[in-house]
Amino acid sequence: MIPRDEYLDNLISFKDKRLIKVVTGVRRCGKSTLFELYQDYLLTHGVETGQIISVNLEAGEFADITDHRALFEYVDAMLDGGRMNYIFLDEVQRVEEFQKAVDALYIKKNCDVYITGSNAYLLSGELATLLSGRYVEIKMLPLSFKEYAAARGENLAPERLYQDYIHNSSFPYALELNRPKDVRQYLDGIYNTIIVKDIITRKRINDVEMLKSTARFMFDNIGNITSTKKIADTMTSAGRKISVHTVENYLDALTESFIFYKIGRYDVKGRQYLKTGDKYYAADVGLRYAVLGAKMADAGHILENVVCLELLRRGYEVYLGKVGAAEVDFVAIGDEGEEYYQVAYTLVDADGKTLERELAPLDSIRDHNPKFLLTMDYGPVVSHNGIKQIYALDWLTGRASL
Template structure:
């Protein structure tokens, strides 16, 4: 089924923008290209209109539109000044603003000269979030946007969740489409694990060829515009080898959730013959590989996660792990096959925790490892992820690190097959799909 092109709600992000409405900081929405940043600005503008703000107080400019593509920073200042209403607060929405040279001076001028509330999207094509704080002198708040969570995926693809009678007695959840057809939630989850959470997938439908075309466009844009062209614009020549960049992407995509040393990536590429194309006789330096990895992190293509010593209560400099921003992009890169599904669902859990506002680290306790320590404010959650808890051997392996932790914070094991027991000495065994849908 193909969903309509209506503007779909992303409440978790819209509520963050609403929380900062009419506060001094400039609101900067960042994230990988095509994850929904432009739509979020439209949703925020619609919220303002619904709550009594007049159209004349809202100025929306998309700098990818031909109407504004040649606008200079002076032109922008005059455009906004001419439309500003005396004695009224103005709401300024700038999408793809970084296409315009000198934009940062104009934005700061608006802050000084107008009574205004400013919203910007940070498409990584032109300026990445790490540079915003420099240009805006720390006067901004960053809203980090991700592709669709599983709960959002269900909504975007036109499914609703209903309780139906279970053959075992009681009820169970099923997904129902607009035609009234019922699907097992596991079917929908498998589709999510196959196609990923890019919002555009909902427009083309859950068809492999169309999904691949969309993912190819996102990949090409991120790599060519976000990284290769951006390096040229900044006058830097670190990221010049497109083939090496792709090999590093493939390596990281194939090794999500595994401990990775940047210094070992070059060795692995050479040892496995991945760079032997008659071009390169020596392995790339660690410095070079680090520059390429950093570019991928800045483009929000991959996220890195550090280790935290639970007993020593400090972050460690030992090997970290990398996760890919969208599991559909991983399948596009490596092919649609059942590969390393344990690390794939771990990847989904990592981004779900980020989406719920947690800071996330890997936990180390002695020689054992906890997949994730998720913290925010006074809350802490220890999380293990595995495909199944039905095997006694797996249960022992997954529970052991959590059993070594002496504090009283919540400890859970997430799996697709949690087994019959819902708790082991206070450690909860939860169904992964049910946990992903908690927010619904």
């Protein structure tokens, strides 16, 4: 199993706390493996096997558990009344009204409850109402570049590892596959499972091809400012007539299933969130290649995608920055305030205009929050009037001195 130390440490920090631990993320990003890693930790720290109750609701042996009563009765019958019980419910959204079973277990003094789900709606509607203030969400993503490089364990140049990372997928199991065609088949399986199980069935969508066309459009436009009207107009002009309302529903479904992450805009000078001009980034760039084939992508937008996900991994709220008429790629809001990131694949040109263009939006921000320019041009950290230019792969692996 690939270590996922940051997520594991997060679970450990909440051990025995009176909170339901909810791990969310796209299918196959490693949620079940995280539970296994955590259970191993428990077993080496004084917890006995009989105190751990693990239910993977996608496994055939639990096929009969389809509603909250059956789930509660199954777990309740296995509880050790004299000791703390650690209860793991994997892909719990498959159970009808699961939140009632989770709540019934939570109120027991000897139950520490952990659940996973592959849909954002897990924490909406009735669950949010019933369990408000009783849960903490741990948002999980596929492997970071740092995790990927460590798992490969090979003496390869960082640039080679990066190309493998974006083409061969950041989904953990993809590392077990040696042939590119096997990786593509694996990614196709993930994608089709999400489309069928997490979207079509739940949303009761009839036009499957239209949904897939929308997803293809989004993969083809990661890093571009996108509106539902633009998507509808583009698809209609290509002979696939679709309404704005339908596009909105499809985008909601795709983001709820964590295939894409929607990044809104933030007015840096006015300190306000804007309602238009969103961008979407893919949970895994390898999925883009699996869906679109060998179609070339803008290397800068791919790097943006990787940087955006890394900021999300590090716990930031992430927005696109508007600075007057200029744009900053990312405004990252964390515990210590705001940070600004500009991303450029390369700054190399004949007259230095690219560097000037990339620095201009950051220079126009008058506050003193940290500002970074990330690029694939190898070199040490350089300061441009306080703006730190950093080799992107050093930043991704934590080797850059900030």
